[in-house]
Each structure stands twice: as C-alpha cells, then as structure tokens.
Amino acid sequence: xxxxxxxxxxxxxxxxxxxxxxxxxxxxxxxxxxxxxxxxxxxxxxxxxxxxxxxxxxxxxxxxxxxxxxxxxxxxxxxxxxxxxxxxxxxxxxxxxxxxxxxxxxxxxxxxxxxxxxxxxxxxxxxxxxxxxxxxxxxxxxxxxxxxxxxxxxxxxxxxxxxxxxxxxxxxxxxxxxxxxxxxxxxxxxxxxxxxxxxxxxxxxxxxxxxxxxxxxxxxxxxxxxxxxxxxxxxxxxxxxxxxxxxxxxxxxxxx
Amino acid sequence: xxxxxxxxxxxxxxxxxxxxxxxxxxxxxxxxxxxxxxxxxxxxxxxxxxxxxxxxxxxxxxxxxxxxxxxxxxxxxxxxxxxxxxxxxxxxxxxxxxxxxxxxxxxxxxxxxxxxxxxxxxxxxxxxxxxxxxxxxxxxxxxxxxxxxxxxxxxxxxxxxxxxxxxxxxxxxxxxxxxxxxxxxxxxxxxxxxxxxxxxxxxxxxxxxxxxxxxxxxxxxxxxxxxxxxxxxxxxxxxxxxxxxxxxxxxxxxxxxxxxxxxxxxxxxxxxxxxxxxxxxxxxxxxxxxxxxxxxxxxxxxxxxxxxx
Numbered sequence: 001x002x003x004x005x006x007x008x009x010x011x012x013x014x015x016x017x018x019x020x021x022x023x024x025x026x027x028x029x030x031x032x033x034x035x036x037x038x039x040x041x042x043x044x045x046x047x048x049x050x051x052x053x054x055x056x057x058x059x060x061x062x063x064x065x066x067x068x069x070x071x072x073x074x075x076x077x078x079x080x081x082x083x084x085x086x087x088x089x090x091x092x093x094x095x096x097x098x099x100x101x102x103x104x105x106x107x108x109x110x111x112x113x114x115x116x117x118x119x120x121x122x123x124x125x126x127x128x129x130x131x132x133x134x135x136x137x138x139x140x141x142x143x144x145x146x147x148x149x150x151x152x153x154x155x156x157x158x159x160x161x162x163x164x165x166x167x168x169x170x171x172x173x174x175x176x177x178x179x180x181x182x183x184x185x186x187x188x189x190x191x192x193x194x195x196x197x198x199x200x201x202x203x204x205x206x207x208x209x210x211x212x213x214x215x216x217x218x219x220x221x222x223x224x225x226x227x228x229x230x231x232x233x234x235x236x237x238x239x240x241x242x243x244x245x246x247x248x249x250x251x252x253x254x255x256x
Numbered sequence: 257x258x259x260x261x262x263x264x265x266x267x268x269x270x271x272x273x274x275x276x277x278x279x280x281x282x283x284x285x286x287x288x289x290x291x292x293x294x295x296x297x298x299x300x301x302x303x304x305x306x307x308x309x310x311x312x313x314x315x316x317x318x319x320x321x322x323x324x325x326x327x328x329x330x331x332x333x334x335x336x337x338x339x340x341x342x343x344x345x346x347x348x349x350x351x352x353x354x355x356x357x358x359x360x361x362x363x364x365x366x367x368x369x370x371x372x373x374x375x376x377x378x379x380x381x382x383x384x385x386x387x388x389x390x391x392x393x394x395x396x397x398x399x400x401x402x403x404x405x406x407x408x409x410x411x412x413x414x415x416x417x418x419x420x421x422x423x424x425x426x427x428x429x430x431x432x433x434x435x436x437x438x439x440x441x442x443x444x445x446x447x448x449x450x451x452x453x454x455x456x457x458x459x460x461x462x463x464x465x466x467x468x469x470x471x472x473x474x475x476x477x478x479x480x481x482x483x484x485x486x487x488x489x490x491x492x493x494x495x496x497x498x499x500x501x502x503x504x505x506x507x508x509x510x511x512x513x514x515x516x517x518x519x520x521x522x523x524x525x526x527x528x529x530x531x532x533x534x535x536x537x538x539x540x541x542x543x544x545x546x547x548x549x550x551x552x553x554x555x556x557x558x559x560x561x562x563x564x565x
Binding site: 062111141179 | 391394522523524525526527528530546549550553554557560561563564565
C-alpha cells in the first residue's frame with residue numbers, strides 16, 4: 001500500500017513538471033505563517049510556487065539588533081535561477097531586495113531592518129516561471145523599521161553619502177568573494193519627519209563590461225548596507241555602480 | 257457569587273505575587289562593614305526578575321554608601337530593607353557605577369538620598385534610560401511594576417576622597433561603557449569593579465570599546481597587586497580574592513576581538529561569523545552562546561569596516 005502511494009506520488013510529481021506547476025500553490029508553508037497566502041498573492045502575484053530546500057536563507061533565530069539583522073541567501077544549489085526576491089511577512093514594507101544573478105552565483109549576503117519577529121524568505125525564479133521559496137524565522141524585539149537610523153542625528157552621513165568601501169578575496173577559502181559597504185541612511189519613510197531615502201539599484205560588472213549581478217534594494221535594507229557576493233568564474237577588477245531614490249549615484253572600481 | 261469568586265481569585269493571585277516578586281536578597285559580609293548581594297549568572301528572565309547583578313554597600317561612619325541599586329524598583333526597595341537589617345545607619349549616598357539598567361533602575365527606592373554617578377553615566381541614563389526600562393519590562397515582566405527611571409542627582413569626580421567618612425578611591429575608567437566607575441575601598445581592600453569584570457559569566461558588550469576595556473583591566477589588575485587588596489567584586493559573578501576574573505574577562509575580550517578581526521579580514525559574512533564555534537574554555541561559561549551572538553552584532557560591523565578600508 002505504502003509502495004503504491006509512493007509510486008502514485010512519483011507519477012503525479014512527474015506529471016506536474018513544469019506545465020502543471022500552476023497547480024502547486026496548494027503547497028503548505030513550512031514556516032506556518034498566517035501571512036503566507038497574502039505573501040503569495042501580494043509579493044509573488046499568485047504565480048506558481050514550490051517550497052524548495054535548495055533555496056537557503058540564513059539568519060539568526062534571535063536577532064539582537066532589529067536594525068541590523070544579517071541575512072544570507074544561497075540559491076546556488078538550484079540551477080537556472082534568474083531572479084531572487086527577498087521579503088519578510090510581517091514587515092510594514094514587505095520587499096527587502098531583489099537580485100538578478102546573471103553571470104554570478106545566486107548568493108547574496110546583506111542586513112535588514114525588521115519591525116517584528118517574522119519569517120524572512122527568498123523566492124528564486126527559474127526559467128519555467130516557478131518561484132522556489134526558502135526561508136527562516138527570525139525572532140526580534142522589533143522596531144527596526146520605525147526607529148530612526150543610528151546616524152540620523154549626525155551630519156557625517158551627509159558628507160560621506162554613497163561612499164563605498166569594497167574588497168575582493170582572490171585566494172584562500174573565500175576565493176572569489178566580494179564584500180562592499182556603502183554609506184547610506186536607508187531611511188524607510190516610516191519615521192515621522194524623515195522621508196524615504198534609500199538605495200534603489202546596484203550593478204556589479206567585470207572589467208569587460210559584462211554584468212555579474214544586478215540588485216534592486218528597498219527601504220528595509222539596513223543603514224550603511226554591506227553586501228557579500230561571489231563573482232563566479234570572472235577575475236580582475238570589478239565595477240560597482242548604483243543610485244538612490246534621489247538620484248545620487250556612485251561608481252567605484254574594486255581591485256582584485 | 258461570581259463577584260465573590262473574582263475577589264477570591266484576586267486575593268489568591270495577589271498572595272502568590274507577593275511571594276513571587278521576592279528577590280530573596282541576603283546581604284553577604286565580605287569584609288568589615290562591606291556587604292554584597294550576588295546575583296545569578298543568567299540572562300534577564302521572568303524567573304529571576306533581573307536579579308543577575310551584583311550590588312553592595314559599605315557601612316561608613318557618616319552613613320551607608322550603596323553601590324548600584326539593581327534592576328527594578330522592587331529590587332531597590334528589597335535591597336534597602338536588607339541593608340536596614342544589617343545596620344541602623346541611614347543611607348548617605350548611592351553610587352551608580354555605569355548607565356546599564358540592572359545597575360540603576362532600583363534608584364527610586366533611594367529617592368530621598370543623594371545619588372551620584374560620573375558625568376557620562378548621568379548623560380547615558382538620561383538618553384537611554386527609558387528604552388532600557390522598557391526593554392526590561394519585556395524581558396522580566398511584572399517584576400518591573402512601578403519602575404521608572406530615577407536619574408542620579410549628583411556628578412562624581414574621580415580621585416581618592418572621604419565619602420561619608422570613609423576613604424574611597426574613585427577611578428573613572430571606560431571600555432564596558434563610555435564611563436565605568438570603579439570603587440576601591442582603601443579601608444577594607446575591597447575593589448568594586450562594576451561591569452568591567454565578569455566572573456564565570458560571559459561579558460556583555462552593547463556599548464563596549466574593547467581596546468579601552470582591555471586598558472581598564474590592566475589598571476584594575478595593578479590594584480589587585482597592592483598590598484592592601486583583599487577582595488574583588490565583579491559586576492556579575494562570584495566575588496574573588498585574586499585577579500582571576502580580570503584575567504578571564506581579558507581572555508574573553510581578546511579572543512572576541514581576534515575572532516571578529518580575523519573573520520572580517522577573511523571576508524566572512526556576519527552569519528558565517530555567528531556560526532563559528534566557541535572554544536571550549538569560553539563555551540562553558542554561562543550565557544556564552546547568547547553573549548557571543550550579541551557581541552557579533554555589536555562589534556562585527558566595526559571590524560568589517562576596518563577590513564574593507
């Protein structure tokens with residue numbers, strides 16, 4: 001009987017790929033969030049979805065500082081990722097960032113502001129239009145999105161806005177890794193008297209002008225964001241450019 | 257009938273709470289006229305009500321000197337009661353060693369006496385006090401009932417001075433916070449180190465500057481080498497007769513700083529740093545895992561910035 005069930009399940013699973021993927025949204029949220037159905041509708045537009053262990057979201061189970069919750073998304077085990085959307089079910093601004101790996105592996109580390117304890121999820125879209133969703137629960141004391149940025153009272157960020165510090169690791173266990181920090185307040189607009197002011201787009205390009213990764217960032221990305229990525233097979237210098245929602249741009253070269 | 261039942265429930269609940277909110281503070285004499293209340297080496301929980309801190313008092317000729325007032329109004333009140341059980345002398349002065357909530361939120365119980373702290377500690381309590389209190393309500397619950405920030409009323413100057421007829425060496429250091437006051441009672445040889453020293457309990461670092469902290473520990477260790485030195489009272493953990501807790505705190509901080517710097521230099525992401533295992537000698541300390549996690553959050557961004565320069 002058990003064998004029969006297994007075979008049936010296997011046959012069904014085989015039949016479902018990929019044309020029948022639209023039948024998948026019945027999938028049960030492993031994080032059991034009351035908001036999942038809304039998330040599916042609001043963030044992923046009701047598109048076909050599977051929960052997939054190959055999309056790994058790392059974040060501490062308990063985050064001490066809700067303004068700087070480290071999140072690392074690794075969807076490199078899933079072939080053919082075109083786009084990754086990161087969101088938090090219980091944040092007042094749901095979407096955190098979106099990245100398009102292009103010629104880099106589908107891996108990105110960053111930090112986020114969380115307003116309260118919430119699932120943090122990454123949805124990776126493959127060529128067949130299916131979103132593969134992974135996630136983890138983060139407990140936090142909250143207030144991350146409606147608290148003023150740490151440097152809100154200082155003039156320093158205004159003088160150093162969009163100042164970029166980056167580095168590549170060309171050897172050792174982190175070979176191919178790139179890390180970059182940008183001075184930016186990343187104001188959410190949810191603090192009274194402080195309009196939304198945040199980085200919107202960052203592009204990483206190799207020396208030949210080939211784009212490795214495009215990142216669209218939204219308000220919940222932490223102040224003075226730090227990004228960790230892997231550049232894959234390319235070598236040599238790396239260009240990073242981007243701009244915020246007020247049109248302030250940056251363009252830097254990170255030496256190998 | 258229903259109403260009567262409600263009253264009865266209230267009575268029972270009230271009776272239970274009265275017993276529940278007893279910190280069980282018992283003054284322990286560690287030198288002539290010098291007493292301490294030693295808290296648990298735990299995190300804030302509804303079970304311990306915030307009794308995770310060491311406080312103390314010195315029965316001086318001109319009245320009792322209280323060193324730190326604990327984590328809540330109830331703690332301060334119960335502490336004051338316990339002090340009265342030891343000496344009939346009135347309290348002449350309360351000193352807050354630094355601006356963290358478990359060291360000053362009992363101040364309300366001493367509102368009729370002068371309360372003194374270093375200038376930066378007074379500023380810190382003014383700026384962060386309410387947020388700290390709110391956080392402790394969240395962490396310990398009803399133990400905090402009635403607790404409000406009661407800021408120090410006087411500014412302390414460093415130096416050796418007669419306080420309430422007792423010769424105290426007040427040493428203004430920093431590193432755990434922006435202002436960490438250490439009190440050396442020259443009469444008894446007892447060194448109240450505040451939170452610059454933790455004993456068999458992982459140190460906390462929300463406002464730490466590790467370089468300054470290590471320099472402060474060197475100064476403290478020098479005092480333990482003085483001939484009159486008898487006893488060290490750390491901010492958290494058991495009292496000691498030697499500098500071992502100072503060396504343990506230093507070892508933790510040096511390891512922490514080295515780990516964060518090496519991780520940043522190696523290109524690790526914050527989640528990878530959080531996943532690093534703790535060496536056995538530190539992993540065995542109470543609350544080591546949670547304090548390490550917090551410290552990464554507090555201190556890794558600076559190490560990272562240094563590595564990305």
